[in-house]
Amino acid sequence: MPPDPKETLIHYLQGARDALLWKLDGLSEYDVRRPLTPTGTNLLGLVKHVASVELGYFGATFGRPTDIEMPWYADDADHNADLFATPEESREWVVDLYRTAWAHAAETFAECDLDTVGQVAHWDNEAVTLHQMLVHVATETHHHAGHADIVRELIDGSAGFLTTSSNLPDDGYDWPAYVATVQAAADAFR
Numbered sequence: 001m002p003p004d005p006k007e008t009l010i011h012y013l014q015g016a017r018d019a020l021l022w023k024l025d026g027l028s029e030y031d032v033r034r035p036l037t038p039t040g041t042n043l044l045g046l047v048k049h050v051a052s053v054e055l056g057y058f059g060a061t062f063g064r065p066t067d068i069e070m071p072w073y074a075d076d077a078d079h080n081a082d083l084f085a086t087p088e089e090s091r092e093w094v095v096d097l098y099r100t101a102w103a104h105a106a107e108t109f110a111e112c113d114l115d116t117v118g119q120v121a122h123w124d125n126e127a128v129t130l131h132q133m134l135v136h137v138a139t140e141t142h143h144h145a146g147h148a149d150i151v152r153e154l155i156d157g158s159a160g161f162l163t164t165s166s167n168l169p170d171d172g173y174d175w176p177a178y179v180a181t182v183q184a185a186a187d188a189f190r
Helices: 005-022 029-033 043-057 091-111 130-156 175-187
Strands: 117-120 126-129
Touching: 005 043, 005 091, 005 130, 029 043, 043 091, 043 130, 126 130
Parallel strands: none
Antiparallel strands: 117 126
16 A cells, blocks of 8 residues: 555654754753854754744644744744744743644644645735645755754764664764865865
């Protein structure tokens, strides 16, 4: 029997969710919050952002809004307020928000077929299907999991997709020699 398309999409979305959350494991409150790029990318902010995205795209889009307050989406909020956690927003609170979004999304997945139509308010009420939103959110979550992978590597050198399957050589690969080779190739164009 061929795999169920909806279950396949959900499976890939969950893989990205799990990858994003493990990037927080073992880090201090400071390290999960500190900006490590010129645009302020930080681990806990990425989790807060994707939690918010899921609550909207798998909630209100399909007529299932939540009663969770998200002041970072208020008209007077900073444009990037969903991309960092305030001191009042604990790591546990952000992770719980994300897991709540997963549960809310699971209800939407159970109630809707892939061709169920919803509307995205901030896309001028564009009509979308659950299929489109699953592809969109899985893609966006993988995108942000990639950001998180780089940020985590900058913090403590941890890299890879999951703690149980890094997708990186684990056989004593000589990373410093590899980096030197890449640098030498770049230096040829100085």
